[in-house]
Amino acid sequence: MPDDEDTMSSATELLNIFGAEQGHLQRLVRRITGSTHTAEDVVHETFIKLMNRDVGKRDVGLVVTTARNLARDAMRAERVRLSYAESISRDQLQPSVVCPEDEVASRMDLHSLLRALETLPRRTKRIFLLSKIDGMTYPQIARSLNISVSTVEKEMISALEFCRNWRRRRENI
Structure with missing residues (x-):
């Protein structure tokens, strides 16, 4: 087991x-991602990923390979997001006419959901609201909170799962 001195040496x-x-x-x-911002996020994520590993002078290849793999992962995630965005039909994007009763019911549901969101961890709730209410992209959220895009994605998955469960509970009432 490495001691503190070995850990410090590896970190250095x-x-x-x-x-x-x-x-x-x-x-x-x-070059892989086509984005300066994504490149900065991926390089930062590479450092974080390797921070607790035993890294020596000869491990430059490990650092480069890790960065390359994380960049490819980021591109795959972006393709999934774009594919999902393209699958949304025009009808789903068109505003519809809502009767007053449905509008009141929707507002009540929204207030109930906002109260329920208060039970989420602070950062998860903040990421969710920045995305859904403020319309910020994941890279924008990551920069504003000084976290990685991957962390934003994981927190959003958690928040969206929370919302799905909240909706299921409401429908079963």
Whole structure:
């Protein structure tokens, strides 16, 4: 089991690798993703992912491979998001005429949901509201909260699952 000194040495070595390779990593990831912001997020996520690993001077390849794999993961996630967005029909995007009774019922449901959201962890609720109410993208949310896009995605999955469960409970009443 590594002691604190080995851990510090590994962390220092990882910092040294990132100091020397950060520009190269960002260029590599930018070529894969086509986005400077995504490249910054992926390089940051690479550092976090390897932070608790035993990394030495010879592990530059591990850092590059990890960044490349995370960039590919980011691209796959983006393709899934785009595919979902494209699958939404025009009818789903068109505003519909709502009778007053339905509007009142919808407002009551919204207030009930907002009260229920108060039970979520603070960051999860904030990410959900930034996305759904403020219309921010995941990269925008990640930058504003100083977290990775991956973290935003995981928190949104949690929040959306919470909403699905809330809806199921309401429908069973």
